Amino acid sequence: MTSGVQERRAGAASATVVAGGGVRLGAVLGVALLALGAAVVASLALGARDVAPQAVWQALVAPRPGDADHLVVRDLRVPRTLVGLLAGTALALAGALLQGLTRNPIADPGLLGVNAGSSLAIVLGIAAGLTAPLATVGAALGGAAAATAVVYAAAQAGWEGATPVRLALVGAAVTAAATSVVTLVLLSDRRTLGEYRFWQVGSLDRRLDLGALLPVVGPCLLLGVLLAALSTRLLDALALGDDVARGLGHEVVRGRLGVVVASVLLCGPAVALVGPIGFVGLVAPHLARAVVGPAHRGVLLLAAVLGPTLLLAADVLGRLVARPGELEAGVVVAALGAPALLLVVRRGRAVG
Amino acid sequence: MSATTDVPARVARGPRTVRRVAGRRTAVHAALAGLLLGLALLALLLGELRLTPREVLDGLLGSRVGGSAFVVRELRLPRLLLGLLVGAALGLAGAVFQAVLRNPLASPDVLGVTQGASAAAVATLLLGGLSGWPVVAAAAAGGVAVGVTLQVLAGRGGAAGQRFVLCGVGLGYLGASVTAYLVTRADLRQAQDALLWTTGSLGQASWPLVRTLGLALLVLVPLVAGLAPRLALLQLGDASATALGARPERTRALLLVLAVLLAAAATAAAGPVAFVAFLAAPLARRLLADGSAALAGSALVGAVLVVGCDLLAQHALPGDVVAPVGVLTGALGAPLLVWLLVRGPRPA
Numbered sequence: 088m089t090s091g092v093q094e095r096r097a098g099a100a101s102a103t104v105v106a107g108g109g110v111r112l113g114a115v116l117g118v119a120l121l122a123l124g125a126a127v128v129a130s131l132a133l134g135a136r137d138v139a140p141q142a143v144w145q146a147l148v149a150p151r152p153g154d155a156d157h158l159v160v161r162d163l164r165v166p167r168t169l170v171g172l173l174a175g176t177a178l179a180l181a182g183a184l185l186q187g188l189t190r191n192p193i194a195d196p197g198l199l200g201v202n203a204g205s206s207l208a209i210v211l212g213i214a215a216g217l218t219a220p221l222a223t224v225g226a227a228l229g230g231a232a233a234a235t236a237v238v239y240a241a242a243q244a245g246w247e248g249a250t251p252v253r254l255a256l257v258g259a260a261v262t263a264a265a266t267s268v269v270t271l272v273l274l275s276d277r278r279t280l281g282e283y284r285f286w287q288v289g290s291l292d293r294r295l296d297l298g299a300l301l302p303v304v305g306p307c308l309l310l311g312v313l314l315a316a317l318s319t320r321l322l323d324a325l326a327l328g329d330d331v332a333r334g335l336g337h338e339v340v341r342g343r344l345g346v347v348v349a350s351v352l353l354c355g356p357a358v359a360l361v362g363p364i365g366f367v368g369l370v371a372p373h374l375a376r377a378v379v380g381p382a383h384r385g386v387l388l389l390a391a392v393l394g395p396t397l398l399l400a401a402d403v404l405g406r407l408v409a410r411p412g413e414l415e416a417g418v419v420v421a422a423l424g425a426p427a428l429l430l431v432v433r434r435g436r437a438v439g
Numbered sequence: 440m441s442a443t444t445d446v447p448a449r450v451a452r453g454p455r456t457v458r459r460v461a462g463r464r465t466a467v468h469a470a471l472a473g474l475l476l477g478l479a480l481l482a483l484l485l486g487e488l489r490l491t492p493r494e495v496l497d498g499l500l501g502s503r504v505g506g507s508a509f510v511v512r513e514l515r516l517p518r519l520l521l522g523l524l525v526g527a528a529l530g531l532a533g534a535v536f537q538a539v540l541r542n543p544l545a546s547p548d549v550l551g552v553t554q555g556a557s558a559a560a561v562a563t564l565l566l567g568g569l570s571g572w573p574v575v576a577a578a579a580a581g582g583v584a585v586g587v588t589l590q591v592l593a594g595r596g597g598a599a600g601q602r603f604v605l606c607g608v609g610l611g612y613l614g615a616s617v618t619a620y621l622v623t624r625a626d627l628r629q630a631q632d633a634l635l636w637t638t639g640s641l642g643q644a645s646w647p648l649v650r651t652l653g654l655a656l657l658v659l660v661p662l663v664a665g666l667a668p669r670l671a672l673l674q675l676g677d678a679s680a681t682a683l684g685a686r687p688e689r690t691r692a693l694l695l696v697l698a699v700l701l702a703a704a705a706t707a708a709a710g711p712v713a714f715v716a717f718l719a720a721p722l723a724r725r726l727l728a729d730g731s732a733a734l735a736g737s738a739l740v741g742a743v744l745v746v747g748c749d750l751l752a753q754h755a756l757p758g759d760v761v762a763p764v765g766v767l768t769g770a771l772g773a774p775l776l777v778w779l780l781v782r783g784p785r786p787a
Contacts, residue, residue: 192601193544193608244781252543253780256721259544260773263714267769270638271762274631281627288619366612421616428609429592432602
């Protein structure tokens with residue numbers, strides 16, 4: 088306990104020395120980026136068919152047509168790794184934004200109904216016979232946007248506006264309602280369950296046509312990252328309470344709407360790409376906060392690196408433990424992330 | 440803005456306000472109890488064999504033997520009582536979690552108790568090929584195991600419950616991903632059975648099950664009720680509570696143990712009837728609007744939700760769809776909560 092307090096004081100002291108804090112954040116980010124690089128290389132090289140690093144490099148810069156190794160790397164592993172990078176970053180950022188916005192440490196990217204809205208749209212789509220990957224992604228995006236619009240409108244409609252507690256409650260309620268409908272469909276239609284259960288577990292291996300998807304997903308993610316970057320000061324102020332944030336000159340209502348929009352722009356495409364792997368978005372911000380403290384600039388930056396690292400590591404591990412089969416990344420993320428979360432929480436610095 | 444307009448209202452509260460709040464509490468409790476009674480009566484009357492009130496009464500009092508008495512006593516009454524007990528237990532557990540942990544999202548669904556029970560039950564169903572009592576026992580064990588792990592990991596030390604909540608969420612994700620994994624690997628028909636269990640259903644109601652759950656509640660509910668006054672003190676904050684003679688850490692730990700046991704018992708009996716534990720307390724708090732933890736109100740709301748939704752699920756769905764109760768608790772309870780949030784009275 089006392090050591091925790093001392094550590095926290097030490098952290099606060101180093102944060103006040105601006106230069107020192109900057110150096111520390113830079114060093115931490117550097118280490119995290121190295122870990123991410125290692126995860127990317129592993130994701131390209133390892134799997135049911137291991138490819139030597141030189142062959143990976145050759146496959147990327149000078150592919151030989153007909154070479155099986157090069158084919159595996161270019162057609163399977165590169166898209167998969169790209170999906171992991173995009174989704175991991177987006178989920179981690181969305182989680183950090185929502186934890187800051189609702190001041191609730193258990194907020195995950197699914198909090199505002201994004202996951203539930205996507206799930207509902209996808210289930211209805213499958214039940215109606217739309218099983219093409221592109222249709223699934225479209226349904227997921229539309230469902231996410233619709234659910235969040237309902238959540239925000241309902242939370243904003245009452246006499247006190249969209250306070251953190253109301254956002255969280257309405258989000259959880261909409262999730263409850265959507266999940267109920269999903270369950271009803273799945274129980275009455277076995278064929279839909281057969282398709283949906285594989286989406287629901289969460290995986291990077293969806294064989295998506297990235298060329299067709301990126302023009303849709305890319306701008307959403309970019310805009311989301313931009314909005315997230317713009318909202319760090321607002322989130323720092325909101326941590327002190329709405330009134331203090333107002334006193335510091337922030338437009339609380341408009342800023343909050345911006346953060347909500349950012350989290351949907353980030354989380355919607357991510358869920359569409361990999362399925363509802365919300366846990367990445369819960370764990371990454373906590374890990375980041377434990378290392379760099381509660382200021383949102385550091386938390387967002389570090390979480391954006393830790394998220395994809397965790398997701399890719401989980402994916403690679405899933406390929407290695409069940410060779411020649413695979414464990415879905417969604418399963419492994421929880422197995423990796425839960426102990427990490429428990430460890431951080433036990434050390435007592437996650438609550439920030 | 441809300442805070443500034445709130446403060447004068449709170450300061451200006453006099454004896455008259457206190458009396459009005461108490462009156463409202465009695466009225467809301469009475470209305471909920473009346474609603475529950477009406478629903479219970481309907482549950483006994485309705486069904487494939489439509490009974491008259493006279494037949495139901497005869498069946499209940501045991502003054503007649505035969506078809507209608509059998510239907511009432513062996514089929515409808517156990518199902519009704521199971522729904523009542525499960526709803527009350529889940530509602531109470533959710534209210535205790537939310538009040539103790541001071542987190543409106545806290546409930547057995549979020550803290551991993553449900554997921555632990557589900558993972559254990561689904562493993563028993565899919566890997567062991569078992570059903571019936573072994574599943575009940577496994578679910579109870581799974582829920583309690585999560586509770587014990589939580590106590591070990593986060594029971595000690597301050598942080599006012601945040602640590603407990605986060606550890607619970609982590610364990611919950613772990614349990615949920617085990618369940619999802621098992622479901623993807625299972626035969627499709629079995630996967631649907633597992634899904635049915637994880638939705639929560641009263642279909643397996645029987646007297647032994649009702650008796651077991653009733654016995655558990657007979658022990659747990661009075662213990663929670665005994666701690667309720669101290670919980671009210673905790674709502675004032677730890678410093679004030681300590682000054683008034685409560686021991687916050689110990690009270691919290693005890694209440695959390697009791698809530699885990701309540702949730703585990705209910706989940707073992709009927710599966711995790713979706714979202715009852717999460718929805719009951721905020722619904723009750725907004726109906727009462729007196730700023731209390733609304734323990735009794737939450738138990739009543741939970742029972743009304745489960746019994747009412749089971750009625751609808753059995754008789755009101757279009758076609759001949761008979762859904763498990765857990766499908767409707769979320770679909771009906773959630774819009775109600777949203778409506779109360781938008782339209783409801785200001786919580787005091």
